[in-house]
Amino acid sequence: MTAGNGTSATPSFDSRQFKEALGRFATGVTIVSGVEDGEPVGFTCQSFVSLSIDPPYVAVAPARTSTSWPRIARSGSFCVNVLSEDQEELCMGFALSGGPKFEGVAWRPAPGTGSPIIEGSLAWVDCDVALVHDAGDHELILGHVRGVGVGEGSPLLFYRSHFDTVGHDRAPHEG
Numbered sequence: 001m002t003a004g005n006g007t008s009a010t011p012s013f014d015s016r017q018f019k020e021a022l023g024r025f026a027t028g029v030t031i032v033s034g035v036e037d038g039e040p041v042g043f044t045c046q047s048f049v050s051l052s053i054d055p056p057y058v059a060v061a062p063a064r065t066s067t068s069w070p071r072i073a074r075s076g077s078f079c080v081n082v083l084s085e086d087q088e089e090l091c092m093g094f095a096l097s098g099g100p101k102f103e104g105v106a107w108r109p110a111p112g113t114g115s116p117i118i119e120g121s122l123a124w125v126d127c128d129v130a131l132v133h134d135a136g137d138h139e140l141i142l143g144h145v146r147g148v149g150v151g152e153g154s155p156l157l158f159y160r161s162h163f164d165t166v167g168h169d170r171a172p173h174e175g
Contacts, residue, residue: 026159031081031094032060033107033116034072040102040116043068044095046158047138048080056145058125061138067097069139072115073129078143079115082123084153085165090118091156112146123150 033042047061060080062069072078083091094101106119110126117124127143134140154165 026157029083029091029156029158029163030060031083031091031118031121032062032069032072032078033081033118034075034078035109035114035116036071036074040105040107041068041071042081042094042101042116042118044091045080048082051142057130058127058143058145060141060143061135062141063138065137068101069141073132073141075113075115077113077115077126077128077146078141079110079113079117079127080125080143081116081118081121082125083156084120084122084151085156086153087118087120087156088163091163110147117149121151122153122155124148 027046028048030045030048031042032045032048033040035041043062043066045060045062049059051057051059058080060078090105102116107116108119109115110117110124112126113128115126117126125143125145126147127145129141130144131142132139133142156163157165
């Protein structure tokens, strides 16, 4: 970056303000799940996005510090479970590092990959890992979608460091 007088100017960066600004963007909350050695593995993830319809791709961005993602990645597949408003406690359990996260959690294997589909989820997206890209303190994972399913209810949202929901279902916009 060059200032108007021809000298280099280094903009200051305030990471606290960066987090505060991004906290103004409401996100859905998911649990990314997979299987390692026949056992279910998962973690809470709010970094999830739809990328392409044709071909179908989604992306998730687990932190490099995640202990669950490397276990899931070895299988080459994962399932994104979009959480409903009544799954906040489940979300918090999967946000913790280690422990038997699936203890007492009802799930079934996804038809394509066998990754866990968590009962009561608002939607699920079953994927093969298509690409892993370095993204600073996270990895950006591109998933090629093999299957999807939908449930009923309202989404669990994360906004300004708190959980929320839309409070009501709306008819989808046609057009």
